[in-house]
Amino acid sequence: MILDFDDLERGCFVSGFQWLDRPGYELHFAMMLDDDTAFVLRIEKAAAIHAADDWLASWAPEVFGPVQASGITASVESPLKQLIASAGSVEEDSSPNLILPVSSVFGEWRVVSHPQTEVVTNYNLPVMIGASALAVVLVLAGVFGFTQQLQAVRLAEQRVSFVNRVSHELRTPMTNILLNVDLLEDSVEESNRIAAKRLGLVREEAGRLSRLLENVLCFSRRDKLKDTQDEPGQTLRAVPCSMVEMIDAVLDQFGPTLSRKHIRVVRGDLSGSDLVVADRDALMQIISNLISNVEKYAAAGGSLEFVMGVSEMNDAAVLSVIDSGPGIPRSDAAKVFRPFERLSEATKEGVSGTGLGLAIARDLAESMNGSLEIDFERRGEGACFVLTLPKTAKNIVSIAS
Amino acid sequence: MKILIAEDDPVSLDSIEACLSGEGFSTLLAKNGNEAIQMWEAEKPDLVCLDIMMPEKDGFEVCRHIRESDKSLPILFLSAKNEEIDVVVGLELGADDFIRKPFGKHELIARIRSVLRRSDKGGGDSEIQSFRIRDLVTVYPSRLCAVRESSGEEIELSPREISILGFLHEHVGEAVQRDQIFDHCWGIDYYPESRTLDQHMVRLRKRLELDPANPEIVETVRGVGYRIR
Incomplete structure (x- = not known):
């Protein structure tokens, strides 16, 4: 190994020895023995650091013992940033409050001390009591609110299922009433006008009750199905049927009521093709809900008109039901078909109803691939409901979809 | 049935x-x-x-x-x-x-x-043959209906109505007594009120006759009963 004499010279060996540490060279220790002779040691830096670390590691516990006992957290780091020894557990992210560097040509050993984390708790009794009381109140309020909510939901569910059950139960006595009114009518002599009239009224009311029942059940069912999408919908059996025939059948039921209210039935142009593919019961329910609407809102002495037509594509039959009532403002277009919604809630005296009829009628129409709309383009007074139903069979979807 | x-x-x-x-x-x-x-x-x-x-x-x-x-x-x-x-x-x-x-x-x-x-049962009693009344209507017991000869219109009939028409047709030309009709069409044990038959006839005529006020198919014989001529 050749040493640059300048290096040796520059150090002048003032203290009789010199460390030679130049980048690119290994570490050397040189000592002048006399004017001509120099003693040079080549040192492996890493090995020296390791040796020092090992010695520190074996020595440190002895020193750190009392340190640890005093509750101080301290550690020694080697120049290679390794932790050699420690007293107490050092949290990695805690910043040290004291660093003692010990530097040498081999690098820097550091003795690091971390602040002692000590929780100081002041037990202030009044504050304590206040805070716990507040916490208890909050928890109780939460529990109370939750149980109230739960109870309300359960109660609502119970009510719905109760209404549902009762409505189902009503069907049997309703059937018995209808059958016996029919039987009674058969045995009342035609000459007995008073009995016939009263019976007619009983039949009308029974019919009204049946329709109401059907609407309530239809709606609660639809509602239930909207919650649970997996159930099959109300079974609709689409068969070819004549709209005019259905209108006549429904008008049979409503005839007495309409004539009592002096509502004139106008059979407009019914020559259009009236054959549609629909569920007969559902179609009858739609038409009877529409007529029931007219019966309620069209003024006494007014008229109710039916007009048949076809759609533009000629693939559907279109039935317009026109009344001479106050009509429906365009702004209420969406409202009319919303369940429980009734226009002019308070102003219409004597008008009864659940507010379900039109919502159900539209639902049923749509589930048979048809539609129910209000025609605002039509001139003249009164409302015009337009029922469109396909002429040919497509897949009939369940009422829930 | x-x-x-x-x-x-x-x-x-x-x-x-x-x-x-x-x-x-x-x-x-x-x-x-x-x-x-x-x-x-x-x-x-x-x-x-x-x-x-x-x-x-x-x-x-x-x-x-x-x-x-x-x-x-x-x-x-x-x-x-x-x-x-x-x-x-x-x-x-x-x-x-x-x-x-x-x-x-x-x-x-x-x-x-x-x-x-x-159903393939058809309708009413298939053993009873169809019969024709005065070139006006043909009654088909098995299909529970009658067909008007002039127009081909089909008129729905109940088994009772078919039974009445059948009984009168068996005695064509005769005035059949009300009691006989009851015995045959309702059964001997049945004690109907007197107007039951008349009401049946009123309803039947409404559908069967072109002009129910002047019946051609089933005539009323005052004091006796009914007759098909």
């Missing part, structure tokens, strides 16, 4: 029975599913009306039981619940139709008639 009715509500059972027997159907009444099966085995009815919710065996079970050995017997379900109808339609029980409660007499009769027509 024997119709078995299975219904656990006694008032419904009685009312349905009254409606059907009034139209001239004979009825078998069962209060539960087991009774229904026993009666079906013993009496072999032409049609079965089944309520669904019944004690012992429900309507579905009765229907399945019947279908195991009889595929063609017309079966009509009387249902109080939409859910039940889903099952009737969905389960391939082999029912011919269902009728939703609440229903009235006319709806019930119409549904029974249409089920009878669709």
Whole structure:
């Protein structure tokens, strides 16, 4: 190994020895023995650091013992940033409050001390009591609110299922009433006008009750199905049927009521093709809900008109039901078909109803691939409901979809 | 025409029975599913009306039981619940139709008639031959109807009406006494009120005659009864 004499010279060996540490060279220790002779040691830096670390590691516990006992957290780091020894557990992210560097040509050993984390708790009794009381109140309020909510939901569910059950139960006595009114009518002599009239009224009311029942059940069912999408919908059996025939059948039921209210039935142009593919019961329910609407809102002495037509594509039959009532403002277009919604809630005296009829009628129409709309383009007074139903069979979807 | 009715509500059972027997159907009444099966085995009815919710065996079970050995017997379900109808339609029980409660007499009769027509049973008693009345109408007992000769229009008739027309036709030209008609068409045990027959005739004429006020097919013979000329 050749040493640059300048290096040796520059150090002048003032203290009789010199460390030679130049980048690119290994570490050397040189000592002048006399004017001509120099003693040079080549040192492996890493090995020296390791040796020092090992010695520190074996020595440190002895020193750190009392340190640890005093509750101080301290550690020694080697120049290679390794932790050699420690007293107490050092949290990695805690910043040290004291660093003692010990530097040498081999690098820097550091003795690091971390602040002692000590929780100081002041037990202030009044504050304590206040805070716990507040916490208890909050928890109780939460529990109370939750149980109230739960109870309300359960109660609502119970009510719905109760209404549902009762409505189902009503069907049997309703059937018995209808059958016996029919039987009674058969045995009342035609000459007995008073009995016939009263019976007619009983039949009308029974019919009204049946329709109401059907609407309530239809709606609660639809509602239930909207919650649970997996159930099959109300079974609709689409068969070819004549709209005019259905209108006549429904008008049979409503005839007495309409004539009592002096509502004139106008059979407009019914020559259009009236054959549609629909569920007969559902179609009858739609038409009877529409007529029931007219019966309620069209003024006494007014008229109710039916007009048949076809759609533009000629693939559907279109039935317009026109009344001479106050009509429906365009702004209420969406409202009319919303369940429980009734226009002019308070102003219409004597008008009864659940507010379900039109919502159900539209639902049923749509589930048979048809539609129910209000025609605002039509001139003249009164409302015009337009029922469109396909002429040919497509897949009939369940009422829930 | 024997119709078995299975219904656990006694008032419904009685009312349905009254409606059907009034139209001239004979009825078998069962209060539960087991009774229904026993009666079906013993009496072999032409049609079965089944309520669904019944004690012992429900309507579905009765229907399945019947279908195991009889595929063609017309079966009509009387249902109080939409859910039940889903099952009737969905389960391939082999029912011919269902009728939703609440229903009235006319709806019930119409549904029974249409089920009878669709089934291969035809309708009424197929042993009775069709007969013609004065070139005006032909009565088809098996199809429960009459056809007007002039227009081809079909007129629905109840078994009772067919029985009356048939009896009068047997005695064509004679004035048949009211009591005789009762005995033949209602049965000797039946004591009808005097106007029952007249009311039947009024209803029949409304449909059968072109001008019910001046009947051509069935004439009234004052003090005696009725006559087909």
